[in-house]
Amino acid sequence: MSDFLKSVRFKILAGILAVMVGFMVMSIYTGGTATFFSQLLSLVTVPVQSFSADVAENATSFLDQFLNASKTYEQNAILRRQLNEAYDKLVDYDKIKHENEQFREIIGMKENRGDIVFETASVIARDPAGRFYGFTIDKGSLDGVSELDPVMTADGLVGYVEEVSLTSSNVKTILDVTINVGAYSSATRDIGIVTGTVELAAAGLCQVEYLPRNSEIAVGNIILTSGGTLYPKDLIIGTVEEVKTGSHGISMVAVLRPTAQVGTVKDVFVITAFEGQGGEAPAGAGQPDGEGGDTP
Amino acid sequence: MNTQKSARIMKHALYALILFVFHVLGSVPGLFVVAEVKPILTIPAAVAVAMVEDEFAGGIYGAFAGILYDMSGPLLFGFNGFVVTICCVAAGLMVSNLMRCSGLTCVLFVFLAMIIRGSLEYFFSLGMWNYPGAGLVYMSYTLPTALYSTAFAVPVFFLIRQINRRFSAGKEE
Helix, strand or coil: CHHHHHCHHHHHHHHHHHHHHHHHHHHHHHCCCCCHHHHHHHHHHHHHHHHHHHHHHHHHHHHHHHHCHHHHHHHHHHHHHHHHHHHHHHHHHHHHHHHHHHHHHHHHHHHHCCCCEEEEEEEEEECCCCCCCCEEECCCHHHCCCCCCEEECCCCEEEEEEEECCCCEEEEECCCCCCEEEEEECCCCCEEEEECCHHHHHCCCEEEEEEECCCCCCCCCEEEECCCCCCCCCCEEEEEEEEEECCCCCEEEEEEEECCCCCCCCEEEEEEECCCCCCCCCCCCCCCCCCCCCEC | CHHHHHHHHHHHHHHHHHHHHHHHHHHCCCCCCECCECCCCHHHHHHHHHHHCCHHHHHHHHHHHHHHHHHHCCCCCCHHHHHHHHHHHHHHHHHHHCCCCCHHHHHHHHHHHHHHHHHHHHHHHCHHHCCCCHHHHHHHHHHHHHHHHHCCHHHHHHHHHHHHHHHHHHHHC
């Protein structure tokens, strides 16, 4: 033992221990930064560790399939149950989110139009043979919806309630050839009647008829409802895409692109009440009234 | 002469390789984990080398094993190198002067080395700072790690001794 303490080997080992102490002191001074020696060693060890970790992970996951099959099966059943619950919650979430968005839109609109009473509704069916994108909504007379109530989205007017059942209603759109909505241009104040044509409906368009011959209406002008007993005033209908002379040459016609996505709309508002609502078509339905009034 | 020298080089290269492989295996995430405890495989290997070789070789490999552990350990770089070097030199001296070189002795030395190293690490990192509940770490981590690592002492010892005998036999020839 005493020979060892006097030997060169002991001195070498003592030197190694001194180096270790030096490493520790260096570590303290560098504040956690790895020493040069440590960094050098890690150059060798880290790639090997990384490779072996990959191998071990692959091997473990491979063996897991056999060793933990029953556990995995149980977990799978639990996860499937949780997934189904999550789906249910997701459906509820979507529904609530959707309602929330609708209510926000209603609030936004109510701030502008305090006189309007809305009922939210979802499109539950579309007329498969219909050329004018008519649809059925999930609200009926039990919800306060009446015949001739205007139907719209936050983007603009869609149409009106053509037929009411207890829990559903059929909606006729502004692309329909039988509809007539009193309208005016926000830019020129010229009044006319919005109605559909078969050709334009195929392209998702409609038109404003009976504009004055000297009208300065132009592409891009916004068309609004002129108000009356059927539609509240100043609901956006669409924007002018083209202006042309009417078939008899005595008036102008503007081709209109509805701001509401009439053909693909999924949720709508039914205006169940507004100031001045008559609920009945005025006499001479289908013809423009002198004040830009509307008819179904 | 050349055969002896190359056998010696081969032997020490194998020791170093074993330590390196043990270090890599010990640091693979999830490998050998039992109840959230991982063994330190390099220390049993270094102690075994100290026993079958001598205190000097033990000190060198102890320093190597400690430094490898230091690279992934929580304490100052060099701490484990310092402690394990001393433990391995002590184990080599004990076997040279007082005790038999056997698997049982290796178990004892590995356990002592692990307890000393673990206790010092615990003391410097937690114990001396009086963290609340620090004792739980010692009971649930330090001691189980020492025991789990000790479980590898016998197979590692026989592996190292086998290498030592094979290359020493070559030396005798």
